[in-house]
Amino acid sequence: MRELIDRIEEGAILHHGLFEAPKLASYTTGRTALVGDAAHAMAPFLGRGACEAIVDGTTLGRSAAQASAVEAGLAAIDEERRARTQRLVLASRLMGRFAMLDAGSGIRNAAVGAAGRLVKLRPQRDPPLPRC
DSSP states (O other), X not given: OHHXXXXXXXXXXXXXXXXXXXXXXXXXXXXXXXXXXXXXXXXXXXXXXXXXXXXXXXXXXXXXXXXXXXXXXXXXXXXXXXHHHHHHHHHHHHHHHHHTSOGGGSHHHHHHHHHHHHTTOOOOOOOOOOOO
């Protein structure tokens, strides 16, 4: 592996910044909603970004089918998704910081194990989507 890495030319290496969405007071306003990275962009340390965007989409579909008005459906999405996704953004940030610690000290492994418990991540239990 080290040989392969040594063969990479410096100009061929891409460097991209990592960005998070700011902690928003709401993901919706009137008949407009932010979903996916527009609402809760997170660093890739949990591998949840695309997954959460898919959950946003299914939640949007379910809420639209059940709500009496667009505004009510979007408010339901905000209520259901914002707190959880903001916890995931925080957890991803913490995981990134811990990942950079020296693995040999054992601190990183203990910290990473505790990170999920600190932000109280739980599986989301969504009701099944209605058939189209």
